[in-house]
Amino acid sequence: MALRHAVLTALLDGEYSGYQLAKIFDVGVSNFWYAAPQQLYGELARLERDGLIVGRRVVQAGRPNKRVFTVTDAGLDELDAFAATPSKPLFVRDDLAVKVQAIDHLDPTPVIAQLEERAAVATVKLARFEKALADLRGELDEEEFLQRSERVGPYLAYLGGCRLEREMQGWCSQIAHSLRARAAEPRVKGAPRS
Amino acid sequence: MALRHAVLTALLDGEYSGYQLAKIFDVGVSNFWYAAPQQLYGELARLERDGLIVGRRVVQAGRPNKRVFTVTDAGLDELDAFAATPSKPLFVRDDLAVKVQAIDHLDPTPVIAQLEERAAVATVKLARFEKALADLRGELDEEEFLQRSERVGPYLAYLGGCRLEREMQGWCSQIAHSLRARAAEPRVKGAPRS
């Protein structure tokens, strides 16, 4: 059960409601954890029941009231214990990569379109992450910021997000280009052998 | 249900048994799909029941007999339909990135160790993937291979695997280095503000 820890981590930088967390987790916590809104409401209830977070009712004018949550000391202890325990390996699951792997037995046209779409999405996400980095950094350059700031976790996580999106963009463009070239040129039957 | 398509894809390049697929899926199909052995046996049974693959008993001397599977025409149609349908977004889930995000509220020591471990694993995987690429390529250079070969899917997928592992290695090393430097230097309270 590690959604628990992802939620606690998201709550480190402020009070959020289920709805606000849903937006954060829709993008993924810097792209490293996705969760659906329904999961979050359930997890928040469990975390509160276990005393790892506390909720506070916020009365709003003009829009529905909400409950926002804060991490307790017990919650911090839980996070610290989590951090000390070995990490599970990176978990990646990608439909599109499976399609690429199968490409020679498939109609490549829709896959090429999906690769180009994915590249475009990655470009947008990359720009967003780079903006987030610049905002966190303020006037300092990266090295200074990383040495001097008290809170570097989100910055370091966004650096990972940038790397991922940059490579995704590059890979999708490269593959789409290759496949387009192949679709144009006729194939040689009886291909190279080792 | 997309494990189905990952299994069909894995079976495109040859007959495999559940046990052999388990090894392929343990690493991940070029790192883009993981599955546990028990899942595979279940999925193979369903795929055969639905006529998308056919099994063939192989009698072996000195070791247990096995059943190996081949994709049928119906299986290829299923894959083609899958490829034409929009892809789900990339799904990434990473414990370690969550720990990095929370790092400022945590004891950094075990996290740094995990980052260094992860970097080492990535280096090994990268070498393995680059070897796989070289083997597929044979004597041709990449451009020639991609233009001339009949089967480029696995090559293109491995290219993605290399990109991922290379970035993972770089990110983990960079972050571990930053965090070590911070652990040494005393922090300035009341950090930079936007």
Added chain:
DNA sequence: ATAGGCATGTAAGCAGTTACATGATTTA
């Protein structure tokens, strides 16, 4: 008026994980 955002959930079903079970053969 209608669509979209804010806000919070329930319920059913499916997929994935963990634990357990069996048994032969090869290698250290």
Added chain:
DNA sequence: TAAATCATGTAACTGCTTACATGCCTAT
């Protein structure tokens, strides 16, 4: 003789996804 590899599963549990449900407020 113990551990690792080959080979195939079952069972119980947990977690995730999909669909549904409600209702108010704001902007077009």
